[in-house]
Amino acid sequence: MDGTLQGHLAAGRHGRAFDLIVPEFRDRVFRLAVSMLKDRAAAEDATQETFVRVWKALPGFDGRAALGTWIYAIARNTCLMELRRRRPTVSFDDPDSHEAQAAAASIATGPASDPERDNLLRLLETLPANQQQAVRLFYLEDRSYDAVAAALDMPLGTVKNLLFRARKRLMELARPAEVEAA
Amino acid sequence: MNSHDYHLILGPCTEYDFDLAELVDGTLTPEREPDVRRHLRDCLRCQRFVQEMSAVDAQLAATLPRPALAADFEARLHARIAGLQRKPAREAALADAQREFESMLGTLRRGVRLDATLNAIAMASVAGGVVAALHAAAPGLVTALGLGHVSFTAAGAIITLVAMAGSFVATRRARAGVLAL
Numbered sequence: 167m168d169g170t171l172q173g174h175l176a177a178g179r180h181g182r183a184f185d186l187i188v189p190e191f192r193d194r195v196f197r198l199a200v201s202m203l204k205d206r207a208a209a210e211d212a213t214q215e216t217f218v219r220v221w222k223a224l225p226g227f228d229g230r231a232a233l234g235t236w237i238y239a240i241a242r243n244t245c246l247m248e249l250r251r252r253r254p255t256v257s258f259d260d261p262d263s264h265e266a267q268a269a270a271a272s273i274a275t276g277p278a279s280d281p282e283r284d285n286l287l288r289l290l291e292t293l294p295a296n297q298q299q300a301v302r303l304f305y306l307e308d309r310s311y312d313a314v315a316a317a318l319d320m321p322l323g324t325v326k327n328l329l330f331r332a333r334k335r336l337m338e339l340a341r342p343a344e345v346e347a348a
Numbered sequence: 349m350n351s352h353d354y355h356l357i358l359g360p361c362t363e364y365d366f367d368l369a370e371l372v373d374g375t376l377t378p379e380r381e382p383d384v385r386r387h388l389r390d391c392l393r394c395q396r397f398v399q400e401m402s403a404v405d406a407q408l409a410a411t412l413p414r415p416a417l418a419a420d421f422e423a424r425l426h427a428r429i430a431g432l433q434r435k436p437a438r439e440a441a442l443a444d445a446q447r448e449f450e451s452m453l454g455t456l457r458r459g460v461r462l463d464a465t466l467n468a469i470a471m472a473s474v475a476g477g478v479v480a481a482l483h484a485a486a487p488g489l490v491t492a493l494g495l496g497h498v499s500f501t502a503a504g505a506i507i508t509l510v511a512m513a514g515s516f517v518a519t520r521r522a523r524a525g526v527l528a529l
């Protein structure tokens with residue numbers, strides 16, 4: 167498939183290349199957008215916008231970067247623009263803010279009220295943004311370090327370190343209640 | 349505080365904690381795994397860490413939502429792109445129409461200028477003719493009006509020029525009003 171895709175790109179058949187790119191990358195781009203925007207609808211809009219930009223820019227793609235790296239870069243920029251646009255009203259740095267909680271709840275697909283689940287999501291929201299994103303993406307990508315590193319354009323070691331610190335911190339945050347109970 | 353709490357507070361051995369997380373994730377290298385497992389067998393703190401890390405891992409995997417793209421995602425994307433593809437064609441057609449309109453307007457403007465000029469020349473000819481005819485038919489009139497020949501000719505020229513300018517402006521304004529030029 168990749169060979170065919172590269173063949174279309176090399177021959178300047180951008181429309182046909184695009185038809186192969188969308189099914190290949192749409193879910194990965196969507197998962198990256200979910201991990202950054204924490205909102206299903208916003209992530210879907212950002213995914214649409216990403217592929218429109220890919221379509222427009224494809225004739226200028228020179229192949230110096232890997233196609234996936236290039237698409238992920240467009241996706242990250244699209245999501246960052248969306249976050250910048252939201253900034254006056256939504257602050258993810260403040261985990262207790264109404265907007266942050268609403269955003270966290272907006273991607274919930276499980277039962278409306280599950281105290282254990284809600285507590286874990288609340289604790290996750292207290293972590294630094296890069297750790298939260300790494301954790302969300304890691305589990306969205308079926309625990310693939312490589313997929314997270316590719317999507318975030320980070321070295322593998324950095325991703326492992328982020329995930330280690332994030333989960334260790336979650337353990338510590340969850341611990342006091344457990345110790346008191348014991 | 350019992351030994352269980354003691355292990356919780358102390359945490360894992362720092363030289364193994366990162367490896368233990370990789371062990372939980374199943375990504376620990378085969379070279380490193382025997383040493384880590386050997387240590388784990390004898391260290392209650394690290395055993396507790398692995399248990400806790402496994403629990404958090406399982407909880408995150410079960411808890412974090414995994415939304416999917418809407419079924420019509422690709423259809424909407426392709427519709428949007430089709431719209432973008434049509435847009436340049438539509439814009440090109442509009443630009444062509446605009447160019448044609450401007451060209452037609454230019455032709456009309458030139459026509460109006462020519463029309464006004466011809467009208468002015470015609471009006472000037474009529475005015476000049478009237479003055480000349482008066483002079484020829486009634487030479488006594490010049491004397492009766494108390495004008496010399498030079499003054500009469502100058503007055504005739506001024507009347508001709510005013511008639512010419514008036515006609516030009518009137519024609520142009522009339523055409524401009526109709527065409528909104």
